[in-house]
Amino acid sequence: MAVQLFLNGVILGSIIALGAIGLSLIYGILKFGHFAHGDLMTLGAYFAFLFKVQLALPFWLAFILAAMLTALVAIILNFVLYRHLRKRDSVIVMISSVGAALIIRNIILLFWGPQNKFYDKAIQMPIILGDGFLRIKENQIVILILALILVIAVHLFLTRTKLGKAMRAMADNIDLAQITGINTERVIIWTWAMSGVLTAAAGILLAFDTHLTPVMGWNLLLPLFAAVILGGIGSPYGAMFGGLVIGISQEMSTLVISAAYKPAVAFTIMILMLIIKPSGLMGKKVS
Amino acid sequence: MLKINDIYAGYGEIEIIHGISLEVKEGEIVSIVGPNGSGKSTLLKSIFSLVDIMKGNIDYLGTDLTKLGTDKMIEQGLSFVPQTDNVFPTLTVAENLELGAYVSNKNLKDRFDLIYSLFPPLVEKRKKKAGTLSGGQRQMVAFGRALVMEPKLLLLDEPTAGLAPMFIDLILDKVVEINKTGVSILMVEQNAKKALAMSDRGYVLAAGEKKYEDSGKGLLENEEVAQLFLGG
Numbered sequence: 001m002a003v004q005l006f007l008n009g010v011i012l013g014s015i016i017a018l019g020a021i022g023l024s025l026i027y028g029i030l031k032f033g034h035f036a037h038g039d040l041m042t043l044g045a046y047f048a049f050l051f052k053v054q055l056a057l058p059f060w061l062a063f064i065l066a067a068m069l070t071a072l073v074a075i076i077l078n079f080v081l082y083r084h085l086r087k088r089d090s091v092i093v094m095i096s097s098v099g100a101a102l103i104i105r106n107i108i109l110l111f112w113g114p115q116n117k118f119y120d121k122a123i124q125m126p127i128i129l130g131d132g133f134l135r136i137k138e139n140q141i142v143i144l145i146l147a148l149i150l151v152i153a154v155h156l157f158l159t160r161t162k163l164g165k166a167m168r169a170m171a172d173n174i175d176l177a178q179i180t181g182i183n184t185e186r187v188i189i190w191t192w193a194m195s196g197v198l199t200a201a202a203g204i205l206l207a208f209d210t211h212l213t214p215v216m217g218w219n220l221l222l223p224l225f226a227a228v229i230l231g232g233i234g235s236p237y238g239a240m241f242g243g244l245v246i247g248i249s250q251e252m253s254t255l256v257i258s259a260a261y262k263p264a265v266a267f268t269i270m271i272l273m274l275i276i277k278p279s280g281l282m283g284k285k286v287s
Numbered sequence: 288m289l290k291i292n293d294i295y296a297g298y299g300e301i302e303i304i305h306g307i308s309l310e311v312k313e314g315e316i317v318s319i320v321g322p323n324g325s326g327k328s329t330l331l332k333s334i335f336s337l338v339d340i341m342k343g344n345i346d347y348l349g350t351d352l353t354k355l356g357t358d359k360m361i362e363q364g365l366s367f368v369p370q371t372d373n374v375f376p377t378l379t380v381a382e383n384l385e386l387g388a389y390v391s392n393k394n395l396k397d398r399f400d401l402i403y404s405l406f407p408p409l410v411e412k413r414k415k416k417a418g419t420l421s422g423g424q425r426q427m428v429a430f431g432r433a434l435v436m437e438p439k440l441l442l443l444d445e446p447t448a449g450l451a452p453m454f455i456d457l458i459l460d461k462v463v464e465i466n467k468t469g470v471s472i473l474m475v476e477q478n479a480k481k482a483l484a485m486s487d488r489g490y491v492l493a494a495g496e497k498k499y500e501d502s503g504k505g506l507l508e509n510e511e512v513a514q515l516f517l518g519g
Contacts, residue, residue: 162389165378169386172375179335179369180432181361181390235377 004134005251011140011209013247014147018202019220020227020239021154022195028171028234029191030086032093036077036100037199037224042217043104044070044200045207046112052119059119063204070203071196073104078192101218108214117212143205150201151240157194158236167191171234222263223250226270232283241281245269288313288471289334289440294343296333302341303329305495311440312487316462316472318503320479321492321516327475328370330492331444334473335360335367347440361390364439370448370475373429376418380409383417383428387435395435402431405461423454430461434470441465443474459485479517483507491516 023037047069051062077100085093126135158164166187170177178184203217227246231238246266253265273280289311297303303326311317319327332338334345334352345352352360375383384402388395403410406427412420417428426446433441446462447455455478463485466472476482483489486503491512499512506512 162385162392165382165386166389168378169375169382172377173372175337176369176372176375177386178357179337179367180386181358181436182386183358 002252002255005255006248007134007136009248009251010244011143011247012251013244014144014151015202015206015209015243016220016223016227016247017240017243018147018150018198018205019224020231020243021236022191022198023224024228024231024234024239025167025171025191025236026195027228029167029174029188030082030093032082032090032097033225035094035097035221036104037097037195038217038219038221039101039104039108040070040074040196040217041199041203041206041220042108042212042214043073043203044196045203045212045216046108046117047200048204048207049112049117049119049212053117063201066204067197067200070200071193074192074196074199075189078189105214105218112212112214114214117207119208119212137209139208143209146201146205150198154194154198154236163187163190167194168236171236219263222270223247223266226266226273229270229280230273232280235280235282238280238282288348289473290346291330291334292344292346294330294333294345295341296329296338296343297341298338303338303495304333306343307492307495307497309490309497309500311471311473313439313471314466314469315487316466316474316485316503318479318482318486318489319473319475319492320477320482320489320506321498324494325492326495327492328444329495331367331442331473331475334442335365337367358390361436361438364437365442366433366436366438366440367442368429368433368444368446370444374417374420374425374432377416379414380417380420380428380431381413383432384435387432390436398435398437402434405434405464406431422450423457426450426454426458427461430458430465434465438470440471440473443472443476445475445477447476447478455481480507 019037019041023034026034044066047066048062051057051065052059081096081100082093085096124137124139126137128135158168166177166182167190169182170184170187174184206216206220223246227242228239230245231240231242246269249269250262250265253262291307291309293306293308294304295302295306307330319330321327329338333340335357336353340353347365348363350363375386384399388398408424409427409431412424417425420428443462446458450458459481462472462474474482483503483506489501489503489506490497491499491506499506499509501509
């Protein structure tokens with residue numbers, strides 16, 4: 001039972017991790033909590049539904065198109081909304097992102113309605129390992145592999161490319177990045193693009209595991225923020241690790257408490273972290 | 288090479304620098320000294336457009352810096368080392384230097400070798416995160432990042448602030464060494480006596496205005512300056 005829950009936790013955790021990487025970088029660079037991140041995730045999942053189910057494209061193509069389209073939406077949000085408010089108090093930008101979240105969710109409701117949707121209606125038979133000891137669906141194996149590939153890709157991007165290093169530098173110290181001659185506006189646009197791709201991937205994988213609903217991303221917003229804070233704001237690696245920890249602890253908690261309290265687990269971890277070590281596990285020290 | 292003409296600068300509505308002119312000639316070390324709150328750092332930052340400039344202009348090799356973007360300033364051989372938070376703490380030493388060359392990465396390897404020969408302790412720390420280094424070594428990384436683009440004029444904002452005494456002389460010696468390779472230097476420094484002793488010329492600021500300007504030696508020998516600003 002514990003092993004099964006652990007596996008479920010890893011699956012949920014990798015989905016949270018993908019969403020949290022972008023959220024953390026944006027938080028680190030632009031200094032505001034992006035509350036529309038969850039709904040951007042939902043939008044990515046519905047874009048994939050549009051391409052895969054409504055336009056009957058192959059899954060891989062729908063995945064790529066949806067990710068690109070979500071990145072575009074993120075960039076547009078930056079241009080029409082956040083860029084103008086950036087010079088103001090970060091609370092104002094944060095509230096505006098709550099507004100963006102509501103707009104995105106209602107657009108989804110308008111186009112796709114409130115009913116649950118599925119990428120594939122066929123019932124999936126889980127693969128049973130070790131005499132019923134462990135059950136895993138084929139989809140979940142795909143999720144784990146895709147999440148792993150994406151995390152490795154992000155790692156290579158952040159450590160091997162000039163743009164990736166510039167992103168980390170900006171999350172570290174945006175003033176110094178500017179003095180160094182980094183074109184910060186350009187890097188910000190790329191950060192939104194990357195966050196868009198990753199958050200769409202998280203949404204698609206989540207819907208692939210279960211189903212699509214207009215509130216799926218919003219419901220995951222708290223675990224996303226918990227992962228970011230646990231790992232340290234601005235640290236993409238912290239976000240990956242934080243995502244896994246949150247996912248696993250949420251699932252494992254059902255061993256001892258009712259599953260209804262799952263969301264409270266993320267909240268508890270977040271609060272404890274803020275009390276004990278506000279800079280997070282891998283964040284830079286607050287001087 | 289650098290001429291600040293009657294500049295007024297500050298933050299938003301608050302004016303801190305009230306009409307200061309200053310010059311750096313090619314090959315010089317020029318120091319700006321003065322008590323805390325005299326506007327030394329603000330003046331230095333105004334060159335890099337890091338504060339709001341209300342009036343005046345800054346001529347650097349024939350171009351007005353107040354109208355130039357940071358990346359262009361760096362391309363034209365200007366570099367700035369801030370006083371605090373002057374490294375990227377979660378990036379490695381090597382990555383910090385690489386980002387110094389963000390604007391152009393021509394002959395990068397040669398330039399890295401130059402930095403490592405100037406600051407040998409950094410060689411074995413190149414894979415370490417800059418945030419884990421000691422204050423002195425962090426300052427070397429900050430200098431290295433600023434020198435990678437082979438600047439013509441290096442701006443230093445209190446390079447020895449917060450350093451252990453043994454590192455203060457080391458860093459100031461490095462400043463002279465860097466200057467000997469043909470880099471002009473304009474620095475703000477709290478150790479006024481040490482700074483003036485190594486400078487070709489110096490400026491004494493107080494309350495956002497220029498009070499004295501002379502050769503480094505001249506200022507050190509000026510009794511009035513000594514009494515008012517150098518602690519007797």
